[in-house]
């Protein structure tokens with residue numbers, strides 16, 4: 001397996017770097033000869049006829065579900081709920097009249113998710129598994145499957161599967177929205193936008209040294225750290241915090257920036273690192289206010305932002321992409337921050353303690 005790693009010290013870094021390639025591969029795999037989306041029409045029709053989408057997943061895949069919620073709603077006009085498999089199994093929400101289930105699972109083997117799939121199959125509801133592994137249990141047992149074409153993901157901390165899942169859901173949502181004649185979907189040139197995302201990822205990946213320096217400065221010795229953002233930036237904050245926790249063991253949380261003042265701001269002390277993600281103008285100005293609030297309580301702040309801020313401040317500038325796809329780009333520096341923090345703290349990036357790549361027990 002060392003050969004597959006090539007010159008990379010860890011699989012995680014290799015897999016982070018592969019993300020632009022995965023985006024381009026998804027464009028190839030899902031684009032038809034006339035630039036239309038090439039997805040089983042039966043799947044598209046069944047999705048389009050449902051009145052509510054239930055995304056069920058664990059861990060990073062669950063975070064990918066959150067990051068796809070808005071884009072699915074905007075492009076298809078169908079409401080989306082995101083659920084943790086282990087909660088859904090024992091506390092099933094009231095279902096709509098025509099539910100459609102999406103199981104997100106990199107491995108396709110997660111027991112918590114499979115348990116829910118068995119139940120919804122019994123109830124006769126249509127289900128789609130989006131997975132990296134053809135022929136996996138969840139793929140075999142769901143009526144429909146879409147593949148991530150991301151190549152094997154070896155590092156326990158998931159990276160390219162997260163971005164792959166969001167990208168596949170954007171392609172699917174485009175197809176469903178077009179089928180339903182939704183204007184927003186007609187105007188959304190998904191394959192072109194994903195190519196722009198791939199280039200944006202490339203440029204962030206080429207900015208590795210800058211991100212490493214920031215990781216050294218912010219995360220080398222801290223006990224805890226916070227990510228904040230609003231709407232899609234909040235959802236990425238949850239994934240960014242999970243990545244940091246999983247491998248560097250820094251106690252990290254992703255907070256909705258507006259909710260800080262309602263309690264969690266009590267955690268901010270002198271020198272606490274707070275990383276803010278800002279890709280949206282409207283919510284961005286509010287998040288900037290929240291940054292000032294934590295700074296005045298002593299926090300050390302890093303801004304991951306689409307537009308360069310005039311004020312000299314620690315920042316990572318994100319290339320501009322379609323707003324519905326911002327998560328695909330804003331997550332990349334947070335993966336690199338987690339990776340570098342872990343190296344800096346002397347831990348094994350690919351094999352964090354207590355975690356398994358796929359969990360086949362409930």
Ligand code: G6P
Pocket residue numbers: 058059060061104105106107108109110113156157158355356357358359
């Ligand atoms: C495990 C892994 C996580 C992963 C989760 C869901 O807990 O450590 O990284 O996100 O399972 O895995 P899945 O294969 O279903 O996406």
